[in-house]
Amino acid sequence: MIDQIPPVVPPGRLRELAHPVYDLPGGLLLRPWEASDAPALVAACLDPDVQHWTYPGLLSTAEAEARIAGWRTRRQDEEAAMWAIAPADGGLPVGLIGVRELDLPGGSGEFLYWLLPAGRGSGVMTPAVDRISRWAFEELGLHRLRIIHSVANTASCRTAEKAGFPLEGTMRGALLHADGWHDEHLHARLRTD
16 A cells, blocks of 8 residues: 655645734835725736736726635635735735645645836835745745746746746746737745755
8 A cells, every 4th residue: 555645734724824914125014915905906907017917807996805805715725825015004005925826735836926016126026025935935834836927027037036936947838918828937946945
């Protein structure tokens, strides 16, 4: 009989963890999304860069509130964990970061992130990716995190490399964008890196 490999992260681990809040440079912080943040999500869906790279679709305020509620459900279901990148002194988020496609038994997940124009150029995404990586490895117990982005998205590539996610390869024609099929870069970081 073949011994079963135990799960890297036991079921229920993400549900047990509090949703942490972390300080970031530039007077920003990582915090859970709230229903009152819906206008920022609506704005992201209208932003041409966010639309081009992540294609979230257009959302009404009610639909944005439902999506935010869905993120809470997905966290409880141990499928994803999302944070708002927001001013520490209050106000609407300027970005989003999260780990989705969580495979707790296999110990992996994939980053999702974007910034609105108010957050771009601030250098905040690299420390945000690093902070959430450390949470995912040290608190949640994952083994591997990945970042996948269009090869044309040079800003995301820089963020991945600066955050300690070396390029592992290129996936040809891997994702359909509005302007056609894009090759995608695959970056990854291990707990042991």
